[in-house]
Amino acid sequence: MTLQPxxxxxxxxxxxxxxxxxxxxxxxxxxxxxxxxxxxALKLVEACYLKLDAIVPGQPFTLRQLLQHTSGLPDYEPLxxxxxxxxxxxxxxxxxxxxxxxxxxxxLFDPDQGWSYSNIGYGHVRELIEETTGMPLGRVxxxxxxxxxxxxxxxxxxxxxxxxxLIWDAADGYDPRWVFHGCLIxxxxxxAHLLHALFRGQLLHGQILDDMLARHVIGGAIPGRPWTECxxxxxxxxxxxxxxxxxxxxxxxxxFSVNAVYHFPDxxxxxxxxxxxxxxxxxxxxxxxxxxxxxx
Numbered sequence: 001m002t003l004q005p006x007x008x009x010x011x012x013x014x015x016x017x018x019x020x021x022x023x024x025x026x027x028x029x030x031x032x033x034x035x036x037x038x039x040x041a042l043k044l045v046e047a048c049y050l051k052l053d054a055i056v057p058g059q060p061f062t063l064r065q066l067l068q069h070t071s072g073l074p075d076y077e078p079l080x081x082x083x084x085x086x087x088x089x090x091x092x093x094x095x096x097x098x099x100x101x102x103x104x105x106x107x108l109f110d111p112d113q114g115w116s117y118s119n120i121g122y123g124h125v126r127e128l129i130e131e132t133t134g135m136p137l138g139r140v141x142x143x144x145x146x147x148x149x150x151x152x153x154x155x156x157x158x159x160x161x162x163x164x165x166l167i168w169d170a171a172d173g174y175d176p177r178w179v180f181h182g183c184l185i186x187x188x189x190x191x192a193h194l195l196h197a198l199f200r201g202q203l204l205h206g207q208i209l210d211d212m213l214a215r216h217v218i219g220g221a222i223p224g225r226p227w228t229e230c231x232x233x234x235x236x237x238x239x240x241x242x243x244x245x246x247x248x249x250x251x252x253x254x255x256f257s258v259n260a261v262y263h264f265p266d267x268x269x270x271x272x273x274x275x276x277x278x279x280x281x282x283x284x285x286x287x288x289x290x291x292x293x294x295x296x
Contacts, residue, residue, distance in 0.1 A: 038235020
């Protein structure tokens with residue numbers, strides 16, 4: 001059953017804009033944060049501080065492989081002990097404990113010999129960014145993305161105290177440190193504007209934007225979700241959703257809310273849509289985003 005309300009905001013290439021995005025309300029961006037992390041990493045590549053295809057020191061994989069989930073690293077989401085600890089609202093595990101638990105599963109495949117979604121991989125990217133810049137990830141995202149675009153509501157979610165500012169009552173007691181790579185919070189409108197700016201060339205352009213958009217094809221339709229073709233670029237889910245055509249962006253979900261933030265380049269007036277809903281079923285937000293893209 002579709003959960004209500006679903007907050008949304010949309011922007012088209014020709015400049016039309018609208019939606020019901022609960023002015024002033026803040027939402028967790030969950031894995032849409034990966035898109036922001038990828039943009040920051042690629043801006044550092046563009047500035048020659050990082051190399052996209054060089055082996056990460058002390059590791060068997062490259063930055064590109066981390067960003068595209070082709071590193072072979074496992075994930076912590078499948079761990080029953082992790083999910084149980086989050087549900088009990090325990091103190092978040094330390095980085096060494098989280099890595100030990102996840103890596104006990106072993107590498108899933110040799111780098112670039114498969115595809116598997118890994119939050120652990122984006123934890124490594126976060127560390128690369130912080131080591132390279134000498135600044136915490138939240139400051140880097142603010143300096144490289146939020147301030148240039150004027151995204152005034154977007155902040156790095158660091159403490160349980162910030163959780164009280166979120167629109168969802170079910171967020172009470174959740175500690176954002178459970179998200180290993182970090183998580184942003186902000187308005188629905190700013191989520192749409194962030195992704196729209198990427199496709200307007202305001203954040204990356206030329207070869208580095210081409211690198212970000214180059215995708216690894218994963219497969220076809222997913223039962224119960226709008227995807228008819230699936231792939232993953234660098235920090236971007238990239239596939240197709242039937243007659244609406246390509247969808248490029250990211251879905252996200254946590255214990256109490258979900259979102260879908262996508263650009264639909266094949267529409268007559270290409271549109272970026274952000275949708276946020278309560279619950280744990282990402283398809284709710286995805287289907288709503290596709291419906292709005294079709295209507296707009």
